[in-house]
Amino acid sequence: MTDLTKLTAAQTAEKIASGDVTAVEVTEAHLARIEAVDEKVHAFLHVDREGALAQARAVDAQRERGEKLGPLAGVPLALKDIFTTEGVPTTVGSKILQGWIPPYDATVTRKLKEAGVVILGKTNMDEFAMGSSTENSAFGPTGNPWDLTRIPGGSGGGSAAALAAFEAPLAIGTDTGGSIRQPAAVTGTVGVKPTYGGVSRYGMVAFSSSLDQGGPCARTVLDAALLHSVIAGHDELDSTSIAQPVPDVVAAARNGDVAGLRVGVVQEFRGEGYQDGVIQRFDESVELLRELGAEIVELSCPSFAKGLAAYYLIAPSECSSNLARFDAMRYGLRTGDDGSHSAEEVTALTREAGFGDEVKRRIMLGTYALSSGYYDAYYGSAQKVRTLITRDFEKAFEQVDVVVSPTTPTTAFPIGERVDDPMAMYLADVCTLPSNLAGNAAMSLPCGLAPEDGLPVGLQIVAPAMADDRLYRVGAAVEAAFQARWGHPLLEEAPSL
Amino acid sequence: MPGISREEVAHLAKLARLELKDEELDHFAGQLDDIIGAVAAVSDVADEDVPPTSHPLPLTNVMRPDEVRPSLTPEQALSGAPAQEQQRFKVPQILGEE
């Protein structure tokens, strides 16, 4: 019998639709896998066994009644613990929300349920999505299935690790500065940050509203596309949701082709801080694209050099305001309510006890950047840089169809290495965050292992806003060519745990 | 660009309602000073005539009709409350202005 956890989502859905296997069998196989390996990996914060099986049974019943199933019906998925799930705990990786059970579903959650996707549980993440290693989770770090002593990336390390550990064929992440793409890169999986506004943010706990974007995580480009088309689309509950048809990403993923495509290589995405093996694999990817018929164009985007600085002002500014609601009054943790403290003191004591260091740092940084006297120099200037970065992208996309770069400058680093050096940690997002600032679409997919450490390297593809389909067309072509070269999917080289 | 002092960090913590411990103040002051030093790079453009971008979307006028939608039930609304009384959220004494 085939190992059901090794199938792609597309294959799994087909088998369920044809009656080869039941959704319950598939779900049970994945629950068993979680049972077997998650103690080591710690991808999940909460496994919703009952909910998952109930959904699987519903899909099986639907099939038995002869109803047409959606393209991902019965396929298990790992949901980042940043999306609200009615009746199922949602913590955002924070002690301040420990035990909170939302009374409502996020739009993404609702769409997944409606599509018959089986939500296995909620995945670990850096607290409030702030981090690049998942070490900032209040509930302990997640291990990288390639090497459990290393980080799985962040903030969506739990989602990426669940894929790489074959605990789920699909996962959902959120990407504010790279939190889908960077974990995908360091775990050898595929992750997509859709165009800003492409996927509803309703029910996705906000970190930085103007940058946050939910997106699909998978082991193949086609699976990511299938998931993308399930979760994307206009939502009247999110004012920043795009009211236009979703680009046909599934068709694009089925028709990988880069012949005649103009591909930009941005000079600014290399140099100091980039690991040799990462650059080597990236250069090979560019070479591959050329061989596949793409035209390579060297580009300069000078303002990208200030992207990191702008990002680390805008994101903290917005988060300082978004996280103000965690005040111990209406939900979540309450500390110090012993009759001797005022509401104001209880709020301050609770936030002190409930937030981790990185969250506190960013809240204070954002409070600083927005305060009178500093606003213009910091927040205001960061907004100008944002304009310059957007213009650089616009200029680039006048010359090329997509831009490529390494997803992150290094492979997975050891757990603990950067925890007390925020600036070093922030550098992990240097290639990904310009797309969040500009709001365009970007993907990371595996492009090999770095020779020096044998760990996965990610290739980032960036497309203009609302041209998400280009990511999949290019991604599918690159994926097919690499797999032909390697003879198998990259993840087969990962240890079996 | 000026660095950040321990006193400023204490002020920020107060504004942000974080009851920081003394050792945290020192710890964060050092780190925030480093970070601010690094992000101050943006202020090069402070005087440039560039319009600010607060949002990546060019949308305007997203509005909904004035039609009532279902609310939560009071039980749902209060389901996460640390304390409640008389179907209301019970909170510690609010320091008044009187």
Next chain:
Amino acid sequence: MTVTELVSYDEALASYDPVMGLEVHVELGTRTKMFCGCSTALGADANSQVCPTCLGLPGALPVVNKSGVESAIRIGLALHCEIAEWCRFARKNYFYPDMPKNFQTSQYDEPIAFDGYLDVQLEDGEVFRVEIERAHMEEDTGKSTHVGGATGRIHGASHSLLDYNRAGIPLIEIVTKPIVGAGERAPEVAKAYVAELRELIKALGVSEARMEMGQMRCDVNLSLRPKGREAFGTRSETKNVNSLRSVERAARFEIQRHAAVLSSGGSIVQETRHFHEEDGSTTSGRVKEEAEDYRYFPEPDLVPVAPSREWVEELRGTLPELPRVRRNRLREEWGITEHEMQSVLNAGAVDLIVATVDAGAPADQARKWWMGELARRANEDGVELPALSITPEQVARVCALVAEGSLNDKLARQTIEGVLAGEGTPDEVVDKRGLKVVSDEGALGTAVDEAIAGNPDVAEKIRGGKVAAAGALVGAVMKATRGQADAARVKEMIMEKLGVEG
């Protein structure tokens, strides 16, 4: 409470020139909240009109109520403001338990309406122009009940209970430019401005603007400058002054208090102050030792509002006749003085009288009832005129019954009393109480005959030419008919029967 030795009002005005700023918050009467679809209906169970958005639950997002924006634009237009071609919401960040997100979604440097004015008319007819700085959109907070202290006061309470039904209800904040040049009439101008604004809001139909219900709240900012000096002095901000009379009293008190402090060589601290209804005084609230740092920034969860000029013009087309213009028109139609019109306005009777006239009553009659009997009853019951349980149509019906002779004045009053007591429509009350004027000639004739027979000496006097003596016979008939006769007709019949020319 510190006692301030005030200087007399005249003395204060002799040396200082008051500068006022008025900030009025109006709760809109939209069906739903500003950023979510929860109902705004009053009187609901606590926390029954809340959703993830207005409760500030993690993940929830706002969506702007189109009707709220429309109301804001219409208010702006009625205040002769410019309407922004493009503006945004901003977050005003500060912590308070009644504010679920710990920021208020408001507008900061890009208000939807700005640079306007409102002409207000003082009691003597003088018109004063109040310049409007801005009108912007924002949201209300929840309601706290303070428990364990003295009579619901926040001070000394052991804990508080929060109901967020009000959180997120749309507010329009209307801010004046500094009001200068009103001199001794400043308090009067303040009151007239708030009164006029309230009339305007009601005329626009965007809110009932009932101050006693908190639907309209006023902050009075006031400073003094020595006569002849350009620069403004330091101001105090008196919060939540929630009746017209209080607005006037608060301004007056602050003028006297500032003058006392300044003339004794002291200086005014910039602070918020609380107004006390009991004695019209203000007391110190929170001192703004450092300017509050609200860390405003553009609300990233909402997109800009960019009202097209076509839309603005379409809304301009829906504006009603401005209240002051309308009042002047009505005053002429009704043929009354400025002062009488002012009384009608103060009594809140303008619309009631108009409706009564529209229902067919003559203006003088309509005004007579609303400003007389009904005003007296409202006053006795401690309610506003519109709250009385009688409609303008019913008042018009009473007027009609009087005009056709079915009721006399006294019976009309009894009829109104019956309607107010819930006994039914005027016709039903007349029927049930048997109030109709006795107009049956036969019955009346019998009563007259009996009165003549019972008072032969009086009858003799009348026959002898002492017509004035008829009053006694009329009285007797009225007594016999329990007042339900038309006195004029009774007198006529007596004269006829006695063969005397009336």
